[in-house]
Amino acid sequence: MPVNRNALIRYKTLDKCLQNRYRKWTLDDLIEACSEALYDYEGIDKGVSKRSVQADIQMMRSDKLGYNAPIIVVDRKYYTYEDPNYSITNIPLTDQDLSHLSEAVEFMKQFQGFSHFRELDGMVQKLEDHIYSQKTNTRPVIDFEKNEDLKGLEHLDFLYQSIINKKALRITYQSFKARQANSFDFHPFLLKEYRNRWFLMGRKKKQEDIMILAIDRIVKIEHSEKRYRDYPGFDALSYFKHAIGVTVAAGKDPVKVTLLVSPKHAPYVLTKPLHPSQKMVSRDSNGAVISMKVQHNFELEKEILAFGDGMKVIAPDSLKQSIRYRLKGAVDMYDTELSEKGLVKARKKLKKQGYAKLNQLYTSREIRKILALLDPVIDPNGKTFACRRLLQEVPDLSSALLNQNMLRVIRTIDPKAFLTKAIYFDKPPKANWYVTWHQDVPINVNKKKEVKDFTSWTEKSGVISVCPPLEINQRGFTIRIHLDDTDDKNGALKVVPGSHQKRLTDEEIRLITTLSNPYTAEVPAGGVMLMKPLLLHASAESKTEKRRRVIHLEFNSRELPKKLDWAERLNLEFPIE
Numbered sequence: 001m002p003v004n005r006n007a008l009i010r011y012k013t014l015d016k017c018l019q020n021r022y023r024k025w026t027l028d029d030l031i032e033a034c035s036e037a038l039y040d041y042e043g044i045d046k047g048v049s050k051r052s053v054q055a056d057i058q059m060m061r062s063d064k065l066g067y068n069a070p071i072i073v074v075d076r077k078y079y080t081y082e083d084p085n086y087s088i089t090n091i092p093l094t095d096q097d098l099s100h101l102s103e104a105v106e107f108m109k110q111f112q113g114f115s116h117f118r119e120l121d122g123m124v125q126k127l128e129d130h131i132y133s134q135k136t137n138t139r140p141v142i143d144f145e146k147n148e149d150l151k152g153l154e155h156l157d158f159l160y161q162s163i164i165n166k167k168a169l170r171i172t173y174q175s176f177k178a179r180q181a182n183s184f185d186f187h188p189f190l191l192k193e194y195r196n197r198w199f200l201m202g203r204k205k206k207q208e209d210i211m212i213l214a215i216d217r218i219v220k221i222e223h224s225e226k227r228y229r230d231y232p233g234f235d236a237l238s239y240f241k242h243a244i245g246v247t248v249a250a251g252k253d254p255v256k257v258t259l260l261v262s263p264k265h266a267p268y269v270l271t272k273p274l275h276p277s278q279k280m281v282s283r284d285s286n287g288a289v290i291s292m293k294v295q296h297n298f299e300l301e302k303e304i305l306a307f308g309d310g311m312k313v314i315a316p317d318s319l320k321q322s323i324r325y326r327l328k329g330a331v332d333m334y335d336t337e338l339s340e341k342g343l344v345k346a347r348k349k350l351k352k353q354g355y356a357k358l359n360q361l362y363t364s365r366e367i368r369k370i371l372a373l374l375d376p377v378i379d380p381n382g383k384t385f386a387c388r389r390l391l392q393e394v395p396d397l398s399s400a401l402l403n404q405n406m407l408r409v410i411r412t413i414d415p416k417a418f419l420t421k422a423i424y425f426d427k428p429p430k431a432n433w434y435v436t437w438h439q440d441v442p443i444n445v446n447k448k449k450e451v452k453d454f455t456s457w458t459e460k461s462g463v464i465s466v467c468p469p470l471e472i473n474q475r476g477f478t479i480r481i482h483l484d485d486t487d488d489k490n491g492a493l494k495v496v497p498g499s500h501q502k503r504l505t506d507e508e509i510r511l512i513t514t515l516s517n518p519y520t521a522e523v524p525a526g527g528v529m530l531m532k533p534l535l536l537h538a539s540a541e542s543k544t545e546k547r548r549r550v551i552h553l554e555f556n557s558r559e560l561p562k563k564l565d566w567a568e569r570l571n572l573e574f575p576i577e
Contacts, residue, residue: 006038010048010056011067013037015088017079018071024078027053060088152198152215156191159200159215163188166228169202172220173213181219186211187229190236192246194299199246203231210239212246244275245299254293257300258314262287265310274303289314301326332363336526338405343412346530350413350477354500354535355521361405362526367483371549373397374483378426390422390551401481401551409528413477414557420476421554426547427491437496437513437538439504440478440531474500475557480529483549487522490546491539493529494518500532509536 013034017025027050034056035047057079060069070082162169169188174181188202192212200213206229240246242254258281261269266288270280274292281289294300296319304311304323313320338358346356362370373394377387391398410417486492496516504512513536521529531537533554542548 006042006044007056007059009037009041010034010053011060011065011088014053014056014060015069018069018081019087021080021084024074025080026077027079030057030079150196150198150216152218155215155218155221156198158221159188159191162223163191166230168224168226168228170222170224171213171218174217174219175214176217183220185224185226186213187226187231189231189234192236192240194246203229205229209250210234210248212248242277242293242295243297243299244294244303245297247295247297247299249295249297252295254295255316255319256291256293257296257316257319258289258291259304260287260289260312260314261307262310265307269307269311296322329363329365332360332365336360336363336405338408343408346409347412350530350532353497354532355495355497355519356530357521357523357527358409358530359524359527361409361528362403362481364526366400366403367526370397370400370481370551371483373400374424374426374549377424385426387424390424391419401553406479406528409479409530410555413530414475414555416557417477417555418557419553420556421552423552425550425552427542427549435539437509437536439499439509439534439536441533474532476533477555478531478533479553479555480523480531481551481553482523482525482527482529483551484547485523485525486548486550488520488540489543490548491542492523492548493521493537493539495521495531496536499536500534503534504536512536513538 014030017023017030017033023029031048031050031053034053038044038048057071059065060067061071062068067088069088070086071079072082073079159169161167169186170183171186172181172183184204186200186202186204188200190201192199192201198215200215200218201210202213203210210231239248242248263285266283269278269290270288274290275294277294278290278292281291283289296316300319301322304313304319305326313323338361342358346358349356373396377390377394378385387393480493484490496512496518499512499516518538523529
C-alpha cells in the first residue's frame with residue numbers, strides 16, 4: 001500500500017513520541033508533535049487534524065504496513081507502546097518490500113559498467129546481499145571491508161554538509177608528530193577515502209597550498225566565522241593523477257618507477273594494478289617487470305614494502321635506496337631482539353668470567369641518533385678524546401641510550417642498579433690511544449673524604465675517584481656501548497677471564513698477563529661489552545684508519561652494607577627505575 005511523504009513523517013514522529021516513556025503523551029500532545037514535524041520538514045504551517053492522527057494510530061496498529069504496533073492507552077488518556085523496546089524502524093522487511101527492493105536492484109544493475117554509475121557497484125552488491133539474507137533468513141554471503149572503530153567517522157556528515165553548503169571551519173588538529181593540538185580556520189572542498197581512512201582536503205588561506213587532514217586526528221571541529229573561500233578550479237582526478245594514496249607534492253614531476261615482481265606475486269599485481277598508469281614491460285620465469293608513472297611518496301613505499309621479498313625496485317635509484325634503508329631497518333628490529341635465555345646466560349658469564357658480550361642492542365637508526373647527539377661533544381680539532389661528564393653535558397642522550405634492550409640488560413643483571421658514571425671515548429685512528437693491563441676502580445664521589453676501608457684515591461680532570469672494598473666492588477658492573485665495529489686491528493679490548501675476583505698487585509698483574517691467554521672482545525656497532533670492575537683488560541694500538549667510539553657506563557647496586565654509609569656520597573647521574 002503506497003504511503004505519501006506527509007503520512008510517513010507523521011508515523012515516524014508518533015513512533016519517536018511513543019518510545020519516549022519519560023513523558024506521558026495525550027492525543028493533543030501527539031497532534032502538536034506531528035504538526036511541528038510537518039512544519040520543520042515540509043514547511044506546512046497548517047496543523048494536523050485530530051482525525052488524521054487517530055487514523056495514523058489505527059494504521060500503525062494494523063498489518064497493512066507490516067507495523068502491528070502495540071499501541072495502548074493508559075488510564076484512558078495516555079498513549080504508549082506496550083513493549084518498551086518496540087519501534088517501527090525495527091520491524092523486518094515484508095515480502096512486498098523485498099520484492100520492490102529486488103526490482104530496484106535489478107534496475108540499478110543495468111547501469112553497472114558505465115563510467116558515470118561506477119560508484120553504484122558496491123551499493124548494488126550490498127543491497128543484493130541484504131535482500132538475499134532477508135529472503136532466505138541466512139547469514140550474508142558478502143563481507144565488505146570496513147573499520148567501524150576508526151576515529152573521526154562521527155565528523156563525516158558534518159564535513160560533508162560543510163562542503164556542499166560552503167561553510168568555513170574552525171578545526172583543532174593534532175598530527176601524530178605534534179606534541180599538542182593546533183587550532184586554525186580551514187576551507188574544505190573534498191572528502192577522500194583511502195584504505196578505509198578518511199581525509200579532508202582544503203586550504204587555510206586563499207593563497208596557501210592544498211592541505212590534507214586525516215579526520216581521525218581532528219580533535220574538535222565547528223563552523224568558523226570566516227567567509228568561505230572556494231577553490232572552483234580544483235579537479236580531484238587531475239590532482240591525484242600521478243599519486244598513490246593521498247600524499248601529493250604540488251609541482252613535483254612524476255617519475256617512471258620500474259619494479260620486478262616475483263612469479264608468486266605477479267598475478268596479484270597484474271590483476272590489481274598499483275596505479276592506473278601501470279604497464280607490463282616483460283614477463284618470464286623470473287617474474288614480471290612493470291612500470292608506472294607516479295610521484296615518489298610515502299604510500300608508494302608502503303605498497304612496495306607490503307610485498308616484502310616479492311618485489312624489487314629497479315628504478316629510480318632514489319626509490320631503491322629508500323626501500324633498501326627501510327628493509328634494513330626492519331631486519332635490524334628482528335636482529336636486536338633479545339631472548340630471555342641469552343640474557344640469563346650473559347648474566348651468569350659476567351658473574352663467573354667477569355665479562356660477556358651482546359652483539360646487537362641498538363639498531364642502525366638508534367646508533368645514528370646517538371652519534372648525532374654526540375657530535376658537538378668532541379673537539380673537531382682532535383685535541384679532546386673523551387667526555388667524562390657525558391649525561392650532564394648531553395642530557396637528551398639518556399633516553400636514546402636507555403632503549404628497551406638496555407633496560408632489560410640492566411634489570412637482568414641487577415634490578416636495583418643505578419648509574420654512577422657515563423663517559424664517552426672517541427679515539428681517532430691517528431691518536432693511537434691505548435691502555436696497558438689494569439683493573440678499573442669505578443666509583444665517583446663529589447669530594448674526597450676519609451672513610452674506613454676506602455683506599456687508592458685518585459683525581460683526574462677534577463673528578464675524584466675512590467676504590468671501595470672488594471665486597472662493594474663485586475656488586476658493580478660496566479657496560480661499554482660500541483658505536484663502531486671494533487676488532488683487534490682498531491684497538492679492541494683484551495681481557496683475562498676470571499681476573500675480577502680480587503684486587504691484584506702490579507706483580508700479580510704482570511705474572512697473570514704473561515702466563516694467560518687473553519680474550520679479544522670484538523664487538524660490532526650497536527653491541528655492548530659487559531664487564532666486572534676488577535677485570536684485567538688492555539687495548540692495543542690501532543692498526544687501521546677506523547674509528548672506535550665507545551660510551552662507558554658504570555653501575556652499582558642499591559643493596560649495600562649500611563655500616564659503610566657511603567652511597568649518599570656517590571655522584572649519581574640518574575637511577576634506573
